[in-house]
Amino acid sequence: MDGPGLARALSEWEALLGAMHVVRESGALRAASTATFATRGQVQAILRPANREDVQQCVQIANRCRVPIYPVSSGRNWGYGSRVPVEDGVLIDLARLNRILELDEELAYVTIEPGVTQRQLQEFLRQRNSRLWMDATGASPECSVVGNTLERGFGHTPMGDHCGNACALEVVLPTGDCVRTGFGRFAATRAGALGRWGLGPSLDGLLSQSNLGIVTRMSVWLMPEPECFQAFFFVSNEEQGLGAIVDALRPLRLNGTLRSVIHIGNDYKVLAATSQFPWADMHGRTPLDQAAMARLRRTLSIGAWNGSGGLYGTRAQVREARAQLRRALRGKVDRLQFVDDRLLKVMQRFARPFRVLSGWDVSRTLKLIAPVYGLLKGVPTESALKSVYWRKKTEIPDDMDPDRDGCGLLWCSPVLPNTGADVTNLTNVVTNLLLEHGFEPQMTVSLATERSAICVITISYDRSAPGEDERAGECYRALMEVLVERGYPPYRLNVSSMGYMTGDASYARALEAIKSALDPNGILAPGRYEPARAGQDAHIPPAVVPTVR
């Protein structure tokens, strides 16, 4: 689409928003069309509406001119496509809709617009001396809370299932109509932000991982700061040790003792979080194989598996949770350490003298632990972003921008049951497959809910190395193929992999019917979480032409 429709739309958008809020400069468009892996969609312009009414009118113009539009909140969808649209189209950048509209200390929720970042919400709560904690994803402080929720991102606290702790959406539909979900549609009600269902069919589910509406407002539930908080960190030196750990933790997840997401990263993942690829030691060879990783692991005292989680409650509740956790993990981990504010301060203060005395590099441990400790209290961190530079041969810049810097990052994130057998099966398959394809198998297994885990597999590479985009894409496709076949479907897709949306023709038909009903002109984010049309092969996503520039 580059014809007269686009030209007319652009002039109407400019008349509406002012020229300064319709970005057409080629450098900016190229940047917005660049992700951390090969993508196809080209950004034709970027609209910057100021409020919901602007969004409605932008959508109406798109309908009149039949121009596809793609909303982004903050565009920090790293590893899944950043700001890049699935197909060519115009971005609607919602960053200017950044108001925090309501904070209810008593009922523990906040109502925000999509431009509100994790950092902004965190600072707002601090400035107000709020006794409420938010949940944060590890991605970046500049990440949109609403954007991450709509992608079904997850965090670290008891509110870690973001989609499960948000409600009362205000949504601009593809026709430009505006609806409120849940009880929000009832005029005088205070119940809107408090419950998920509302009266009658509930629309919330339709609006995450979807192209059926633009969310312009959302209420997010917060948790009251607990009387007592302790983080725990555990380490297993056994490469095959994860299964027993998951089987030991599942009952504590199910009985409510562990109320938050538990993240368990492998050695590769931890290494990438604290350093770049050891190009010199490896004499330029990739990947870092398991034998080399095992040696490094011992040198740096990293576990084969490294877990973290939080305990929240009264002093007595935390004490009991600690006792249960200790009992459950006995004999299954090599170290289990509890950390609270006091211990963390002591460690920070005495890291240097302690190293002199004991030889243990506490500051290295701190560098790893401190950001996770913060996340377990809902404090966002920038530290995870650094790991995206893992395979770069250049130093990590201060103003990190993985898209601009040619960082290669593809996240593949299957869902699996919280059982040792499944976790062992899946992680072994992944490890072998990634190494065979020449990539380090960086992995985190997160016990996201009582019953299911999400494994986030990182394919990390250097986009400026010739052929790497293609090799990473092949690895991703091979991985998806085997995961879907073994019964571990992805919880989330990237903009180049929407072809994996299907799996059932009747589901595709139903979704297509709903899409046509709500978006008759097909202008809203075509291809985004849209099932492949009948006739298309279900499991092979359309070929992607690399777009490294």
Next chain:
Amino acid sequence: MDGPGLARALSEWEALLGAMHVVRESGALRAASTATFATRGQVQAILRPANREDVQQCVQIANRCRVPIYPVSSGRNWGYGSRVPVEDGVLIDLARLNRILELDEELAYVTIEPGVTQRQLQEFLRQRNSRLWMDATGASPECSVVGNTLERGFGHTPMGDHCGNACALEVVLPTGDCVRTGFGRFAATRAGALGRWGLGPSLDGLLSQSNLGIVTRMSVWLMPEPECFQAFFFVSNEEQGLGAIVDALRPLRLNGTLRSVIHIGNDYKVLAATSQFPWADMHGRTPLDQAAMARLRRTLSIGAWNGSGGLYGTRAQVREARAQLRRALRGKVDRLQFVDDRLLKVMQRFARPFRVLSGWDVSRTLKLIAPVYGLLKGVPTESALKSVYWRKKTEIPDDMDPDRDGCGLLWCSPVLPNTGADVTNLTNVVTNLLLEHGFEPQMTVSLATERSAICVITISYDRSAPGEDERAGECYRALMEVLVERGYPPYRLNVSSMGYMTGDASYARALEAIKSALDPNGILAPGRYEPARAGQDAHIPPAVVPTVR
């Protein structure tokens, strides 16, 4: 609809299911067209499919012949319309789809069909010596688990939000197509029953309180039997005492100490649970006014407010929860009693000698406590059904059937924030309004989630008394009017009150678009949780012609 379409459909259905599974006998149809209040829809036939394939074909026939069909699971939707359709149509009775298909002890869930009753599931778990507890609604052991979930019913345990603890729906759409929600559409996956969202837009929300599909299978999450369980019961003698209690309990709900639904019934509610209207003492006068109720309350040692809830966990967790609860309720209740299996047995054993000694009628207390105690452990009970006979002048029969017996029961159930101010405001309004209309204000306030409560208001009457249907209907409408106006919308509607579905024209348009897309011929449960069409008045439901026979 009574024309040639229906005749043709009936002969096709008979060919499909056999004549014995197409009920056309007038007595049966009249019974199925009778609820506990005035309704409009007439049942024209009852289809009894044996399996999902039958359901699909029944739906296809309905489409071809343009005959409206209304699915019911067990038809025990007491107080909201029993089996009666919103408009004239044919019932699809799903009672024969009653298989329990899967039980996973490890991951704590069960997969069932809509005909599975609470009693059946409970007995299945017991026979298997399962260590898992289900959640039960107080309605009736013969109530369908799936049916109650789809109406968004709630129970008493930590799994009390039924809709929030169910997933992986198998759904026959109005076209006859069958879809699986969540991850269920992926072939080999075990993750289907474990998580809500799936990949891409989630359809689950659309299918509860809706007329968009017939659910033929569902996975329901269960809870592992805790190491320790204690019920608690509290009583406040202050008519204005509820606000302080709710403010005291909310923080414990929000911090995870109280993980289950807490139910607080008023004096009228408790009285109706243990006896019928005192016609003799009242010399036939209704309603039982507040002064008379206050006297009775003291005689029978009922509180103005009577609460119950459960504590689940390890011994130490329950001990700590008990300490916190005691602290929170200190000075706000007149009695707080903890009950466990041992104490209950002792009470049952010594009720009679204890009465002789102390004069306290323990068996009366037991009659009240024992069923609630069971519900807190997920054991369904028949006892609540008796209260439906409150205003009847005849004795309660052994084979209770409120529809047949002319029991008048209308439930009106607004949602409100978990704050003392809201609870006080709402309960006072309700009390005055019901008494003015000549009905006892039976009420339960249930702290259903961390942030919101549901108040279930019972309008209990005798349908065989002339004019009572109309008076009850007027009272219901007056109640809805004032509740919606004050910001307390209903969480659920009865078959005669679907006119309250609206509240926002754009929401109605969106839902109408989805309905037309999925049900082009409008054959599935027309009017059921369907917004009033544009032009119809939002807040006044269509007049209902009483159908007492």
